[in-house]
Amino acid sequence: MKATRRDLFKFAAGGAAGLALTPMPWRLVTDTALWSENWPGIPRPARGEIRTRFTHCALCPAGCPVKARCVGDQPVSLRGLAGRPLCAFGLTGHHLPYHANRVSRGDPEGAAQAVRAALSRRGANESVAVLDLRPGRTASWTYRRAMGALPGGLYLAAQSGLPAIDLRAAKTILSFGVPVLDGWGTPANVLAARAQFRLIEAEAVESHTAMLADEWLPLREGSQDALASGIRHILTAGAAGIPSGEAAERSGLPEATIVAVAQELARGDAVVLAREETDAVTELNRMLGGRAIVRRREAPAPFHWTRTAAPVTRFDAVPDQSIRALLIDESVSDGYFPWDAVERKLAPEATVVVFASSRAGYGAHAGFVLPAAVYPEIADDIPAAIDSTAATFRLAVPLVEAPATVVNPTRFVAELAGVDAGDALRERANAIEQSGRGTVLSYTDSRSTPLRDIKADAFWKILHEGGCWEDEARDQSPGEPRASAPAVVAMTWEMRMARGPLSPLVTKLYQESNLRVRT
Amino acid sequence: MKAKQYGMTIDIDRCTGCGACMVACAVENNVPPVPEGANDRKGITWIRVFPINNGAEWPGRQSAFVPVLCQQCGEHTPCVSVCPQQAVQVDPATGIVGQMPERCLGCRYCMAACPYHARYFNWWDPSWPAGMEKALNPDVAPRMRGVVEKCNFCHGRWHAAKQRAAARGQQEIDPADYVPACVEACPTGAIEFGDLNDSQSTVARTAGEDHSFRLLEKLGTDPKIHYRSKRDWVRRVAAAPGKEEAHG
Numbered sequence: 001m002k003a004t005r006r007d008l009f010k011f012a013a014g015g016a017a018g019l020a021l022t023p024m025p026w027r028l029v030t031d032t033a034l035w036s037e038n039w040p041g042i043p044r045p046a047r048g049e050i051r052t053r054f055t056h057c058a059l060c061p062a063g064c065p066v067k068a069r070c071v072g073d074q075p076v077s078l079r080g081l082a083g084r085p086l087c088a089f090g091l092t093g094h095h096l097p098y099h100a101n102r103v104s105r106g107d108p109e110g111a112a113q114a115v116r117a118a119l120s121r122r123g124a125n126e127s128v129a130v131l132d133l134r135p136g137r138t139a140s141w142t143y144r145r146a147m148g149a150l151p152g153g154l155y156l157a158a159q160s161g162l163p164a165i166d167l168r169a170a171k172t173i174l175s176f177g178v179p180v181l182d183g184w185g186t187p188a189n190v191l192a193a194r195a196q197f198r199l200i201e202a203e204a205v206e207s208h209t210a211m212l213a214d215e216w217l218p219l220r221e222g223s224q225d226a227l228a229s230g231i232r233h234i235l236t237a238g239a240a241g242i243p244s245g246e247a248a249e250r251s252g253l254p255e256a257t258i259v260a261v262a263q264e265l266a267r268g269d270a271v272v273l274a275r276e277e278t279d280a281v282t283e284l285n286r287m288l289g290g291r292a293i294v295r296r297r298e299a300p301a302p303f304h305w306t307r308t309a310a311p312v313t314r315f316d317a318v319p320d321q322s323i324r325a326l327l328i329d330e331s332v333s334d335g336y337f338p339w340d341a342v343e344r345k346l347a348p349e350a351t352v353v354v355f356a357s358s359r360a361g362y363g364a365h366a367g368f369v370l371p372a373a374v375y376p377e378i379a380d381d382i383p384a385a386i387d388s389t390a391a392t393f394r395l396a397v398p399l400v401e402a403p404a405t406v407v408n409p410t411r412f413v414a415e416l417a418g419v420d421a422g423d424a425l426r427e428r429a430n431a432i433e434q435s436g437r438g439t440v441l442s443y444t445d446s447r448s449t450p451l452r453d454i455k456a457d458a459f460w461k462i463l464h465e466g467g468c469w470e471d472e473a474r475d476q477s478p479g480e481p482r483a484s485a486p487a488v489v490a491m492t493w494e495m496r497m498a499r500g501p502l503s504p505l506v507t508k509l510y511q512e513s514n515l516r517v518r519t
Numbered sequence: 520m521k522a523k524q525y526g527m528t529i530d531i532d533r534c535t536g537c538g539a540c541m542v543a544c545a546v547e548n549n550v551p552p553v554p555e556g557a558n559d560r561k562g563i564t565w566i567r568v569f570p571i572n573n574g575a576e577w578p579g580r581q582s583a584f585v586p587v588l589c590q591q592c593g594e595h596t597p598c599v600s601v602c603p604q605q606a607v608q609v610d611p612a613t614g615i616v617g618q619m620p621e622r623c624l625g626c627r628y629c630m631a632a633c634p635y636h637a638r639y640f641n642w643w644d645p646s647w648p649a650g651m652e653k654a655l656n657p658d659v660a661p662r663m664r665g666v667v668e669k670c671n672f673c674h675g676r677w678h679a680a681k682q683r684a685a686a687r688g689q690q691e692i693d694p695a696d697y698v699p700a701c702v703e704a705c706p707t708g709a710i711e712f713g714d715l716n717d718s719q720s721t722v723a724r725t726a727g728e729d730h731s732f733r734l735l736e737k738l739g740t741d742p743k744i745h746y747r748s749k750r751d752w753v754r755r756v757a758a759a760p761g762k763e764e765a766h767g
Contacts, residue, residue: 023603027624030665042645042663045549045655074653077546085706088542098651181535187706208536211570211582218577257578504552504648505545509538512553512562515570515584516538 048072054443054466056382057090058375058396061134061334062186063382064090065443065466068399075376075399081443084188092503096374097400099501102357106370108407111353114368115416118325118351122152126324126347129154130413133333135312136383138428141301142410143329144309146417153417154318155310158335163293165271166389167193170292172264174200174231175209176224176274176281182208184273185387200261202227217261219251226250227258228272228280234262235287241280296384297471299391300435302427318345329409330356330363331372332380339365355409358501370407374501377402381425391471393432395425395463426460433459438471524593524614525672526715526743527702528725529586531753533709536584540566543704547673549661551645563639565589565670566701573752583753586710588701589637589670590734590742591616597740598629598638606667614715614743615672623666630667634735635742638669672712673699694720715743732757 019025034041048071056063057078064084068075075094080086119128128150130143135157147153167173167189178184180199201213204221219227230247232240241247244262248255264270271292274281285293315337324347339362346352354366363369376399384392414421432438436452440459443466451459451469463469510516544550544565553562566588573581592598596616598607606622607629609615618638630638645661647654655661658675662668680696694713702712713722725731726745732754733742748754 023624023626026626027604030625033665034663037644039644042661043647043652043655045657045659045661046653047657050657071657076654076656079543079703085539085704087706088538091539091542091546091704094654095651098648098654100648182537191707206580206582211584212535216577216580503542504651505542505550507552508541508545508550508562508564511557511559512564513541513559513567513569515536515541515568 045076046071046074053397053399055376055397055399056394056466056468057086057093058332058380058382059089059093060183061136061383061385062188063385063392063394063396063468064186064188065394065468066090066093067443068094068376070399073400083192087183087187088506088509089502092505093375094399095503095505096357096501097377097402099358099374100504101359102374102501103359103363103369103371104403104405106405106407107368108370108412111368111370112412112416114351115325115327115353119150122324123347125319126322127152127154127318128325129156129313129318129323129327131156131158131315131326131328131337131342133158133328133330133336134383136298138301138381138424139329139410140383141305141309141428142414142419142421142424144312145305146413146419147310148308149417149419152324153310154313154323156315156318157312158315158333158337164296164384164389165273165387166292166294167197167387169269169294170197170271170290171269172198172200172267172271173292174202174261174265174270174272175213176228176272176276177201177203177207178273178275179207179209180273181212184209186385189385189387198264200264215261217251217253217257219253223251224274224276225278225280227253228274228278228284230258231262231265232280232284232287234259235266235284240283294389296389297391299384299393299428299469299471300431300437302431305427315341315345320344321347323347323350325351326353327409327413328352328354328356328362328366329372330354330361331374331378331409333361336361355407355412360501370409370412371403371405372409373402373406376400377406378408379425381428390438390473392468393429393463394468395466397464397466429460429463430456432469438469440467440469442467521716522612522614523717524715524743525712526591526614526722526726526745527699528711528722528731528745528747530709530711530725531583531585531746531748532750533707534568534584534586535707535709536568536570537706538568539704539706540586540701540710541568543700544670544673547656547659547700548675549645549655549659550668551643551647551661554643554646557642561640561642563641563668565637565639565668567637571753571756573756581750581752583748583750585746585753585757586701587635587637587734588744589616589633590635590740590744591670591672593741593743595740597632597634601628601632603628613672613677615674615677616669617671617674618667618669620662620666620668625665625667627667634738634740638667640667641665676700730754735759 051070053068055066057066065081066078069077132140144155147155199213200215201210202217202219203210210216226247229241230244244255244258269290270288271290272281272284323345352366353368354362355370355372356363357372357374380396433456438451439448441448442462550563568584568586604622604624606619608617641664644664680692683696684692702710711722713720715723730749731745731747734757
């Protein structure tokens with residue numbers, strides 16, 4: 001056979017057509033696009049020696065123990081310990097320092113001058129106040145000492161002095177919108193006690209907790225007090241509260257359902273939880289008198305702190321338009337006051353300074369926003385969670401270095417008041433060590449040791465290696481049900497997502513899937 | 520050495536829908552966040568938790584959460600069958616369906632073929648906020664734009680477990696050394712993982728229990744993810760999800 005020029009053309013054309021039907025040209029298109037791109041492209045993860053460090057998650061009062069996997073000194077993943085898993089926020093805590101919208105600059109000198117100027121023109125009935133959104137910390141003691149040293153100084157706290165909830169002693173929980181099964185308290189404790197209590201979730205929307213509760217009561221928005229009052233009416237045989245028929249009408253629930261809930265609560269060991277605690281809820285709890293509400297001792301603090309500290313002032317007890325300068329520590333927050341409630345307390349042209357890592361919260365209303373360190377950049381202690389019946393002392397140990405521009409809120413406030421904050425965490429640890437109470441759990445070797453067998457330096461070293469001190473168990477005396485400041489709103493998942501900062505990977509939960517809704 | 524068939528059991532009645540598995544998976548496997556404006560169709564979630572309900576109104580309403588990930592099909596694996604690049608293969612030693620991004624040309628036939636919608640396409644270059652690249656897992660390479668990816672039972676952890684076993688002079692890996700990130704992160708212990716071929720393993724035992732089922736079992740793809748639920752309506756939804764019964 002003789003090959004002609006025509007055959008050559010036919011072969012070339014056939015080959016080209018055949019090639020187009022193979023994956024090769026498509027692969028080439030992709031590769032050419034990748035090879036020709038002039039931006040960094042795919043990041044290369046850093047390699048190095050793998051180390052393990054222990055700390056506690058400071059994102060909420062649960063303070064879950066954290067095992068950090070680090071490349072050199074850089075944490076690359078966080079995980080919980082056996083029986084104490086981390087939530088989605090905790091798993092991504094090491095991303096927070098890199099948040100794109102992080103506040104990076106502030107004017108600390110200007111803020112300090114403004115507060116001093118406000119102090120100098122303070123009227124006789126005006127005050128300077130610190131609003132602490134996570135009370136019970138060592139930093140809180142520093143704030144109280146500073147406010148005790150300043151004339152007209154007030155220490156305002158969200159949810160301070162509330163009794164603890166012992167879930168093991170509860171048989172029935174009536175929850176008004178509290179995310180009991182979705183991040184409330186210490187999730188590990190809740191899960192451990194879950195089989196022992198029956199959960200009735202009264203909430204207008206079908207939240208995660210409502211979906212998982214034993215019973216969901218879809219009451220009308222804003223009818224929490226009516227339902228609580230209706231239940232009280234049934235329990236007191238009509239001596240107090242509103243008739244169940246009226247409660248049914250206002251809440252939109254059948255009267256028979258309200259009666260059944262009241263009967264269930266009357267069986268004993270019941271507790272009522274509410275996201276916004278009101279007198280109706282407090283009264284109901286007082287009447288139920290369940291064993292689940294207990295008083296908790298606070299972790300010991302140095303005597304000279306307690307002597308000079310300002311008392312905790314309830315937010316609603318502050319007269320309107322009386323705060324001349326307000327300093328808000330929003331670097332960590334477990335609850336918040338709506339801004340209109342805060343604004344009402346401010347004197348005209350008051351100075352507001354906010355310590356925050358993002359502008360999503362009070363920063364939008366403040367005259368000065370000073371950048372604060374985020375977890376895990378700063379050493380801080382974590383107060384006991386609401387479901388912890390014993391006092392605890394555990395540290396969030398810094399895993400990464402904070403930027404040079406961040407301002408330490410406690411140091412800032414202490415300097416304003418001329419109080420020596422010194423090494424407050426170490427002083428507190430020494431005070432606890434001197435008490436000789438409780439046990440110390442070390443995560444590095446999983447050992448539990450009575451505190452009296454440990455010397456002060458060793459105790460401090462264990463705390464810095466992620467150890468935890470827990471007060472000794474004692475007979476729990478019943479706590480007095482007490483409402484928190486009426487305006488305070490406990491943080492839920494959705495609020496945390498709205499007020500941030502969050503790891504960008506949390507988008508997996510609400511943007512890249514329909515698991516969560518971002519409000 | 521006997522071949523393994525790694526698989527999972529997921530107890531739907533214990534899943535609280537917290538999403539820790541989704542986030543732990545993204546951290547472990549360097550799955551990037553999507554840009555602003557992207558939706559759930561273009562997001563990458565190797566494991567995705569779907570809220571479902573029984574379609575009834577209160578007081579008869581019941582809800583549950585179903586985590587769905589690559590089902591690691593053992594028979595007639597649809598994505599393997601359709602891939603023109605042989606970028607998807609079932610590892611005979613582990614039973615894990617592996618995806619090789621270097622071979623993938625991004626035609627997305629596998630995504631169309633997957634009955635579980637458990638495969639995801641990289642629409643964008645992987646990018647993290649400035650500085651966050653330092654926090655990436657050094658054991659897993661990020662994938663480039665234009666390729667498909669999916670759950671591989673944390674293959675990086677399997678390699679690490681193999682290395683640890685080799686360092687101990689062993690051929691078999693210690694089951695405690697190889698636990699995928701979602702299993703480790705699950706706060707309720709709803710997800711269990713192990714060798715389905717090992718009759719002593721928890722996962723093999725629970726996979727055969729009553730109330731155990733697999734998604735779209737009638738397709739005959741032999742998925743290695745076994746679900747459990749004592750609720751009939753959950754099993755009905757799993758057999759053939761309909762719009763009136765499942766949302767998410």
